[in-house]
Amino acid sequence: MFKSFLSAELANHVGTSVEITLSDGFVEGIITSVTGNLLTILQTIGYGYGSTTVTLTIFIPAINSIKILSVV
Amino acid sequence: MIILALSDEARARLLNLLGSLQTSPTATTTSTTDTTNLINNLLNTNTISTALPTDVINSVLNTPTSTTTVPLNTTTSTAATNLLNNILADFLVLRFRPSLRALRNDLLNRLNQTVQLSTSYETLTGTLVAVESDYVVLVESDGSMNFVNLTTIETVASL
Numbered sequence: 001m002f003k004s005f006l007s008a009e010l011a012n013h014v015g016t017s018v019e020i021t022l023s024d025g026f027v028e029g030i031i032t033s034v035t036g037n038l039l040t041i042l043q044t045i046g047y048g049y050g051s052t053t054v055t056l057t058i059f060i061p062a063i064n065s066i067k068i069l070s071v072v
Numbered sequence: 073m074i075i076l077a078l079s080d081e082a083r084a085r086l087l088n089l090l091g092s093l094q095t096s097p098t099a100t101t102t103s104t105t106d107t108t109n110l111i112n113n114l115l116n117t118n119t120i121s122t123a124l125p126t127d128v129i130n131s132v133l134n135t136p137t138s139t140t141t142v143p144l145n146t147t148t149s150t151a152a153t154n155l156l157n158n159i160l161a162d163f164l165v166l167r168f169r170p171s172l173r174a175l176r177n178d179l180l181n182r183l184n185q186t187v188q189l190s191t192s193y194e195t196l197t198g199t200l201v202a203v204e205s206d207y208v209v210l211v212e213s214d215g216s217m218n219f220v221n222l223t224t225i226e227t228v229a230s231l
Binding site: 001002003004005006009010021022023024025060061063064065066067068069 | 084191192193194196202204205206207209210216217218219220221223224
């Protein structure tokens with residue numbers, strides 16, 4: 001059901017909205033790609049009108065946990 | 073020469089790294105699948121030499137593959153050499169890192185139970201639905217799914 005490795009599993013969730021917990025906080029965004037041990041998300045900063053998006057690359061072993069929020 | 077046994081976990085990790093190698097751009101035109109098979113054959117002996125890692129890399133590079141009669145060790149194989157060096161370094165780090173096997177076994181015994189997992193930043197509570205090679209899957213009471221990195225788990229408790 002699930003892939004053996006986190007990077008492979010995340011590759012199955014491209015386009016999914018996620019909340020990623022790192023050792024010092026959360027980031028929220030949409031998974032855009034997974035390359036090797038790197039995860040790229042389109043991070044949403046702020047809420048509603050005036051919010052901006054930033055492309056953020058995260059080293060997968062540095063991730064504490066990932067919550068799947070919704071499938072876009 | 074030092075001969076070390078290769079654990080299943082280390083082997084799986086190395087094969088995963090080799091999987092990512094196949095998607096990496098390289099200057100060589102030789103199929104990386106063949107390189108994967110070569111290293112896989114080396115791994116099947118369940119031993120690896122840590123005394124002479126350069127010799128291991130050179131033996132892989134100098135071995136002709138089924139799709140080419142020219143050894144890989146040419147001027148265009150620099151990228152492949154660097155990748156193999158990185159893989160070998162990663163593998164050796166993994167080999168000497170404390171094993172996650174004990175933690176995985178503990179978590180496997182708690183499959184389908186309500187557990188509390190703590191990491192350095194947060195504590196997650198939910199049903200443990202899967203334990204994979206380097207992560208676990210936890211479903212919280214609201215139905216949301218969490219992938220938790222095995223290496224970041226600090227404590228485990230059954231509720």
